[in-house]
Amino acid sequence: MTTAATAEMGAGPKPASRSFFARLLQGDQVAHAITFVAAATILLITTMLVVVLWNNSALPRAKFGLSFFIGRVWDPVSGQFGALPFVYGTLVTTAVSLVLGVPLGLGAAIFLAELAPPKISDSLTFVIELLAAVPSVIYGLLGIFLVVPFVRTTLAPALKHTLGFLPLFQGPCYGVSFLAAGLVLAIMIVPFIVSVSREVLLAVPTDQREAALSLGSTRWESTWKVVVPFALPGVLGSVFLAMARALGETMAVTMVVGNVPDIKASLLAPGYSIAAVIANEFTEATGDLYLQALIELGLVLFLVTFILNGLARLLILVTSQRGGTT
């Protein structure tokens, strides 16, 4: 960077006398070392996270191997640990949240980036960023007392009435369900989709829009057929970010999913998720195998979100650079 060039210029009035020792006395090397150590802690923490999670989940890995993820029975008393119900619940709730949240978030992002006057767009974006700051336990609270009753009394009967022929919407519904968790998660991930998608949409060069408009396309056609495809990798990145967040979300899901380790096709049935079982059973886990089985679930969560986030960041980076170079 430019600072590297200025470092040479800042060599002081008597460059000849600036031995390594002199520079050390001036403090630059010391400052460099200290600040580097502080920055490198994040590398250390990340490495330690992997090591700690890996070492503390050795027992179930040795005992169950990969069948840990296929087993359907989670019975701590008899020492049987099959994680499939949790994996299934995590995937289902995340899928529901994406189906609901992605169109909503993308729509809002398009409005904020393409249509709204800058002043309105900025203040609405501010509100949406505040929404992202709302603690997840608050979403859970609203989930328990507002979303769950709404699902039980209004949404589930309506869905059964109209789409009841699908296996997705069958069986009794007590409110706590995959659907309720998916609904709450959808609201939680939308702010992330909006803020990242808006950024990448804004990074699309103006001449792309102008070219489309000058060829006679309508405003929507220029947006949907030119701007969005141009920014697609970044939009995809925002979806991955949201997905990672939905997979790892703990409190809100724990409070509304029902916490029943069953695998049901119906979205109206209660279920469980990886993060929820860790939150509920960690402090009660008796015995090393039980505790380590929960830590292995944490390891899985960590690895999956790590990979998803890594992909997302790359996609967003690629898109914003593409916008910059054209």
Added chain:
Amino acid sequence: MSGWAGSGHGRYRKVVSYLMLGGTALCALLVVGVLFFILGSLVWKGGSDINLNFFTKLPTPVGVTGGGMANAIVGSMKLLLLASLIGVPFGVVGGIYMAEFGGKVSAFVLQYTADLLNGVPSIVIGIFAYSLIVLRMKHFSAIAGGFALGIMMIPVTLRSTEQFLRSVPVAMREAAMALGASKWKTIVSVVVPAAYRGILTAILLSLARVAGETAPLLFTAFNNRFWSPGWNQPIASLPVVVYTYGISAYEDWHRQAWAAGLVLLGMVLLTNIIARAILSRGISAPR
């Protein structure tokens, strides 16, 4: 594109355009409306239970009216203090490295890692703190909770400090160095003061972020129905209280949960708004 067909087709395309664009506006309104819905329902459900007792009394057993959450409020403050003792120095100093000393490659690697660490589910950070501290000490403690929150603060503070430092004009650094200042002197006396509003914003935003975290506290700080003297015992915190009261079976605990939720959300949103207000008064205005 074959957009030049008849005028009927042109009208159809225009209608589609208006409809879809109107749809996007509706999406934006809906998303923005959610925040006001959340605020509104918390005020409606919890507003009437916030009184002086709430801030000064300990929780009462089920069925006994009155009582408050003084211990949880103080507990949250103590946990945040511990968290900032870890998060602020490492985050800010590390941010200085990335903006001022880091080469292209090292800065990129650190940025990427920080972003990934930032995306790690908070419950996993809880397991981490549990394995490192609770397992060794053999009991839950404020220290373990503060450690978990501090770990979460580092990447957030680091990334935003870096960005605010980078927004300080290069010319200011060059001017200081041209006067013979060494690099660290330039950073300490010119660059950091120029970006102090930004750094303050970064710290406040990261505090607001961890203030609402519940999952990493469940098995580190745990919970406590009473005052928690010192730093070495289980400690109550607002988010955990909202959770335990929310999932309980008692009507008056539910009302307390709403009240605690309102206080928590108020604190978090206020911190966010203050942070941005500080920022909007100009980041590179040197004192």
